[in-house]
Amino acid sequence: MQFRDIIGHQEVKKHLLNSVKNNRVSHAQLFLGPEGSGSLALAIAYAQYVNCENKQPDDSCGACSSCHKYQKLIHPDLHFSYPYYTSKDISVAVDVVQDWRKAISNNPYLGFNHWREQLDSGNKQANIPIKEVHDILKKLSLKAFEAEYKVLIMWLPEYLDKEGNALLKLIEEPPAKTLFILVAENQEKILNTIISRTQLIKINKIGHEEMKNYLVAHQQVDATVANEIAFIADGNVQEALNLLSAQEQNSNFATFVEWMRNVVTDNGYNILNQSEDILSKLGRENQKSFLLYAINMFRQIILIQQGLRSLVFLKEAELKFVDRFSELYQFEQLTEAIILLEKAHYGIERNGNPKILFLDLSLQLVLLFKYQTFPKGTQYI
Template sequence: MLFREIIGHQEVKRHLINSVKNNRVSHAQLFLGPEGSGSLALAVAYAQYINCEHRTDEDSCGQCPSCRKYEKLIHPDLHFSYPFFPTKELAVATDVLKEWREAFLTNPYLGMDYWRDRLDAGNKQANIPIKEAHDIIKKLSLKAYEAEYKVLIMWLPEYLDKEGNALLKLIEEPPAKTLFLLVAENQEKILNTIISRTQLVKINKVSHEEITNYLVEKHSLPHNEAREIAFIADGNIQEALNLLQNKEHSSNFQLFVEWLRTIVTDRGSDLIRISEERLASLGRENQKSFILYAINMIRQIILMQQGLKNLVFLREEELKFVEKFSELYQIEQLTETIGLLEKTHYGIERNGNPKILFLDLSLQLVLLFKYQTFPQGTQYI
């Protein structure tokens, strides 16, 4: 993985490259960024750059033996750890290393759902078990085979429970030329004892413009279609790739406006029809993308309402709608709307009945917009 192959993050790339050029490589680093931001790809590119035999001032050479092995994730001094679904046959991460390599090489922006779909997960819970922690200690106690650095990249250390304490001494006092790169999405779910032993590398979401350009250049999408996908994905490249398979995203705006007008005018029969027939019939992935689109539109309305029009990037038709709608309702109503949408999105992910979920959501929004009622105990910041 080369730095130039990763979308955006120019400042982070410069920081990582300079740390190598200035010989200031911290032995334990935490790459913290939201799903689909490219944090895992950056960690792999960083490890490749460190061990590249002919690196330049801007990137790995991509041609030396080390780079060629990194390109296929088969370098003997590159190790991975990640959540999986342990069984008697699958005790450590290397037992599904083939699947991991295929998943990353196919999609370096992968999220947990994508990884789960590559495995026979069933109803099992993903984790990083104690046997995996012991296997890491065993692997990193050996000398480097051919590279200057041994590198362990752990994806989603949030899935380490108390088992992570077994790695503390190794992370704090590793063997010489051993590098830990932890790639996480949620800092609050990581053991504090691990966080305190790492140097933070903060990675932000990818901008809408960068995702749009990526979809136009790499996937040959029309600019308007790519722009709408980028808007729905909201910085998550994994979500943008999911939406590429969704052929109905272009109608999200029209459906969103029709649905919202039915709610605002409280037309009972139309509300049932659009909830049970239009929305519930979209299919699970299309339902999720519609809700994500709705959440982002409400966020744009809030920005407009708060006088931050310069942060609103929408097409002319969408912009006119946002400007008009922002004058009608209070920020408390809009904030509560986002909460209700997120709750419905969670219900769909858990395979809830879409007819019930969308009708319930619609009725709650009728109460919220028409009667300005809020759940008891709700607090707003």
């Protein structure tokens, strides 16, 4: 993985390059960014640059022995740790490393649910157990085989739980020339004792135009479709790839308008039918993409209310709808609607009953838009 292969993040790349050039490589770093932002890809590209035998001014060479092994994720001094499911045959992360390498090679913007689908999970809970922690301690206590730095990249340390305390001494006082990179999405779920011992590298979500250009150039997507997918994915490359594999994205707007019409008019009969006949039968990925589309439509409505029309990326019909809707409801109602949609999205991800989820969501939106009011003087966006 090279920096040039990663979408955007020019300032982060520059910072990482300079840290190596100035010999200021922190031994423990936390790459913090939302799902699909490329934080894992950046960590791999950074590790490859650190150990490149012929560093270029703005990237690794891609041609030396070290780079070749990094590109295949088989360098003996590159180690990975990640959530997985234990079983009789699987006790540490390296037991599923072939699945991991295949998943990352296919998609370096990997999301947790996509990774989970690559494994035989059953009803188990993924985590990074104490056996894996002990294996990390063992691996990093050894000398490097051939590279200048031993590197361990831990993806989603949120799944460490209290077992992570066993790593504190290693993180604080690692062996010489050891690089420990944590790649996380939610800082609140990481042990504070770990956070305090790392250097934070904050990674933002990918911009709309960067996402659109990536889809056109690398996924051969029509510019109009790419614009819509970039809008729905909202900076998440994993979600954009999910949408590409889905077949229903073109009907999202029509379905959304019909749904909102039923909600606003409190048409219980149509809401019940739509929840049963349309929304609940889309298929899980299409249900998730529809809810993400709805969330982003409400965000665009808020942007219109804020007067930030230049940040709104919509087709003409969608823009007309957003303009009308923005005049009808208060900011508090719109933000509460987004919260309800996000909860429903979470429920779908956890395999909740779609018919019940969509019906419950619709009825809550009816109550929110038709009956919930706010005091006069409430500040509008």
